[in-house]
Amino acid sequence: MTEIKEQISKDENIIIVEELIQNSKEEKVNDLKLNPLNWSKNKKLFTLSLVGFVTTTSPIANSILYPSIIDITESLHTTKFLSNALISISTFFNGIAPLGWASYSEVYETRKKAYVISLLLFMITSITCAVATNIWLLLIMRGLQASGVSAALCIGAGTISDIYIPTERGTAYGYFSLVIVIGPIIGPIVGGYITDYLGWRWIFWFLSIFGSLTLISLFFISETYNSKISFTIKHDDMMKKKKFNPFLPLYMFKYPNVILINIYTSILFGIINIKTSSIPRSFKDHYGLSPSKAGLVFISLGLGQILGNVIGGKWSDIVLIKFKNRNNGKLIPEQRINSIWLGSIIIPLIFIAYGWLIERKVHISLPIILIFLSGFSVMTVYTSTSAYLIDSYPDQSASAISTHVFLRSVLTGIFSLFTILLQDSIGLGWMFTLLGAASLLSVSALIIVYFKGAKWREQQIINK
Structure with missing residues (x-):
């Protein structure tokens, strides 16, 4: 009789364990279905x-x-x-x-x-x-x-x-x-x-x-937030x-890769803002455009930025996949920076050429073309650097991007204060030469992140 009871107890335990396993499997299936990464x-x-x-x-x-x-x-x-x-x-x-x-x-x-x-x-x-x-x-x-x-x-x-x-x-x-x-x-x-x-x-x-x-x-x-899924710790x-x-996201500024990437992109946006705010005056003084006609110049900047977003985003993913395959399928966020090198070199040259072409009153079509190219180049870089921050901190992507918006706004405000002063003091040519040089020097931030970013992120995880 005792043996029969023990057997029944064992059978009941087996059934309970099987039910738990089945429930666990069903829960995993449901999690996979609900996981936004698996949406259609x-x-x-x-x-x-x-x-x-x-x-x-x-x-x-x-x-x-x-x-x-x-x-x-x-x-x-x-x-x-x-x-x-x-x-x-x-x-x-x-x-x-x-x-x-x-x-x-x-x-x-x-x-x-x-x-x-x-x-x-x-x-x-x-x-x-x-x-x-x-x-x-x-x-x-x-x-x-x-x-x-x-x-x-x-x-x-x-x-x-x-x-x-x-x-x-x-x-x-x-x-x-x-x-x-x-x-x-x-x-x-x-x-x-x-x-x-x-x-x-x-x-x-x-x-x-x-x-x-x-x-x-x-x-x-x-709702897309899913606390159960993560690509990193x-x-x-x-x-x-x-x-x-x-102000909790500000703690991310203690991460060197975050602050260096944000400094680089914020400098670019600051320079673009100077160019944008100086367009009405520059084209009025050098080409005699009325405010309404000078406003049409902004269309070239907008078109360049639109194309830069679309093409830059796709190019960034193509480069990431290419280097991922070379690395035996292992994805490293810093690999995405390879999509930025060409643009980071061209951008300073565009800024410098733009300033001197307007200073020398070269045909109006050339500065307008350079405005288009500057918008295109800056946005191709911006989409890649933003995607890098999201890849590096997928669980804190909102905080990572908010730090960029914060620093960008601060630097843009500071840059704006000196726009008229610089333009009146040294002229457009030298002003954009200095800004182009600043843009070129800031590329060093990208280089440092490319070589040290992975090590820094590993250390950040260990420190947690």
Whole structure:
């Protein structure tokens, strides 16, 4: 009798173990199905498209106010300095706020909630801007508006990391970055027409309506954050030990490869910003173009940046796959930097040639061609460096990109302060020669990361 009971007990244990194994298998199958990396190609593309649509709010909102500054000055009886501060404060908060959104997204393991909260903030502040009766309220709300609209810039990178494998991220980020360059082209055009026909307040009514449309689109996006999947050792334990801190992503600046990559790309964006801000004056002084005709020059820059995003992203993935195959199928993020070398050498030459061609008043077509080439080259480099950060820190991709947005905004602001001073003191030729030299020297940051980046990342994992 005792032996029979023991046998029954053993059989029951076997059944329980088999059920546990079966449940474990089913759970793994379900995890694989739910894992965003295993989504269908169409679902990934649909998600990327909607995230891109949401992200358009940022560059459009930041640039749409340019044509209305004079009208705002007169309407609110304020100074030109305070009206121009509406643009400066937007740039400042557009660089600071992504740090907080990235921290929120990764500490609480969510992308979708960050999108929703940020868009709600954007809509509320846009409506408040529309009814503002004084410049001080408008300045405060403009800063909060930029804080809300900036979230998608870094959270979008996190979404790309969630749904695409490393050899697909360059192309995906290239398409995603299109909105960053298309927005500044569309924004001023829309803002100009709204200001002329409806008044500047309707710019903010338009933004609130546009924000509501992007918010509705989020109902069709699934949550992409998956804490169970990672290509490298996860830093989740460290993140969970910390409470929400809006400046938490700044800790990534202790990583040499992160800060060096960000310094290089931020210098490029700073120089591009100097070129962009100097276009109206340069083409007026040297070629006699009116403001409206000088504005058409920006089309060449926009077209170059659009093509640079698409082609640069694909080229980055092609190079990564090539070096991965050479390395017996082992993927090393630093291999992606091989797609940057040609562009990093051409860019300084383009900057230098551009300055001297305008200084010597060479036919207008040549500087316009160089503006196109500079936009193309810089964006091919940018998509590769951004993809490198995402590959290196897939679980903290939003934080990695937010550090770039932060440093880029700071350096761009500093560069902008000296643009007019340099142009008046030494002329365009020597100004862009100095900037080109700075760009060339900063390539050393890429070289250092290429040779030491893998070792640094291994050490970072050990230190965890």
